[in-house]
Amino acid sequence: MxxxxxxxxxxxxxxxxxxxxxxVPHLLDESLVLESFRDGRLAGGARLAELERRVAKICGLSTGVCVSSVTSAVAMLAAGLDLARDDEVIMSPLAPASIAAGLRSRGVRLVFADVCPGTMNLDAARVEAAITPFTKAIVFSHTFGSSAGAPEVAKLAGRQEITLIEDVTEALGSRIADRPVGGFGRAALASMGPFSAIPSGSGGLVLSSDERLGAAVRAIRAGEASPLGMVAPVEAGWPSELCVALSLGQARxxxxxxxxxxxxxxxxxxxxxxxxxxxxxxxxxxxxxxxxxxxxxxxxxxxxxxxxxxxxxxxxxxxxxxxxxxxxxxxxxxxxxxxxxxxxxxxxxxxxxxxxxxxxxxxxxxxxxxxxxxxxxxxxxxxxxx
Incomplete structure (x- = not known):
């Protein structure tokens, strides 16, 4: 159209x-979805905790928080990191629009750095040139499944003491020199949408080895803490248990x-x-x-x-x-x-x-x-x- x-x-x-x-249907996925259907739990069942653990482990991390959409995941991660209005976040112009939407809901100022023509990932030199005193985070999207350039950007972020967030939606399960993607920064994001590695229709995950950050995001999901400074409403909801079950089968x-x-x-x-x-x-x-x-x-x-x-x-x-x-x-x-x-x-x-x-x-x-x-x-x- x-x-x-x-x-x-x-x-x-x-x-x-x-x-x-x-x-493509698989018996394991079907059995997990059927179990969820029979349980009558629409959200927050036992399969949710297993999905969070498994996806975090795939990335070499220790904790995960699954929510209703990747945009919500981004917004809640930004709140957990205390990113506020006029803080700058550097990202790729080829990153999914959902990443930008989640960050913009916090009033964050997006700064785009150009990409390498071969890998279509962030160019570390361009990222370094874009850093200012207001830069609080860098989002590295493994664009269309490519992970090239992640170690270089991670080294830059570490050297500059800037938070690195990885978007592993299209590369979950990839490795660089036997190191899983998602483990190069302080936190990672993953979608459960149709073009993700564990598609189920909808859902997103915040992944980290920072237990305090994970606890903050869980509190926001449960409605126990308000992401102060939110300038646009973002649904901080639980994911569908049926979607969780379908993604869990693929994560296994x-x-x-x-x-x-x-x-x-x-x-x-x-x-x-x-x-x-x-x-x-x-x-x-x-x-x-x-x-x-x-x-x-x-x-x-x-x-x-x-x-x-x-x-x-x-x-x-x-x-x-x-x-x-x-x-x-x-x-x-x-x-x-x-x-x-x-x-x-x-x-x-x-x-x-x-x-x-x-x-x-x-x-x-x-x-x-x-x-x-x-x-x-x-x-x-x-x-x-x-």
Missing amino acids: VRGGRIDDDPCMNDPSIPIFRY RIEELREQRLQLAVSYMRRLMSTIGVVAPTVDNDEVAPHWSGILCRLEAGYTEEERDGVVRGMRIHEIEVAAPRRCVYNFALTESDPASCTVARSIAKRLIRLPFHLGMSSQDIEMVAQTLALMISRENLSRGG
Whole structure:
């Protein structure tokens, strides 16, 4: 769907032949969801505590707090860290918009630092240049599953004595030199949304080894402490027990899922690397063991946002559900940051395409996606006379 000349942010289509996301049922997940259904507990059951422990352990941390959404998780973490109005937080323009929304609810001033063109993660040198006396935290998003650059930003944060928060939504279960992502900073955030490593529909987690911070966030969730300074209401609610059960089943078998998704990602990347006009995702660092929760490619430099949108529309017409991700780069109007300082991120964002990625895909599905992508790009080339 197109609104105002732009593709609708909602990627959902009515029963496409190849959906962008599809949960593949598993007996363990089904049994946990059924147990929750029969228990009659809508929230706060025994499975919640296990999910919090397991996800924290995946990140090499000791405590976790699960809430109704990742935006709520961000807002409550910010309150627990006592981030207040006009405190500055440095983040990537390619971070999920939910991260920005949660921080803005505290009145925090967002400062965007540009990214590395290869990894699409924060560039440590750009982050260092953005630090001021008002900088209180850095959010490192493992963008689209890539963890490259995290150790360098962590060293910078430690040297400057600035709180580092990791967004591990798209990389939960990844490791760098046998060190789990999520454990490089003081706290981490994870979503349970459709494009996360443990998707269930909704929910978010605050993860840390700081027991006092964990206790503060738990108190906010329970309504025992008010996040003073909140300038916009944020639901500090409990997650659905059914969503918790579904994510718990996947957290229990995170290594199995990581291996299965890795095989799918490798098949995808091999096929995309031969597709003219496409930059396929890569992992250049041998020390990084990624957990792919999605596949995003981008059109080569020189293609415009309008041409990218034309490719997306064409693929949808052919019943292949793809999306043009909307990230923080589109929210510059809500911040005081100068968008001109993030030219790499802005260029990349205009050419990104999220492709179908789920364990229900066959090799034939991957081939169909790649062929249709190539066809739509060739049509855009013809329309420009290229």
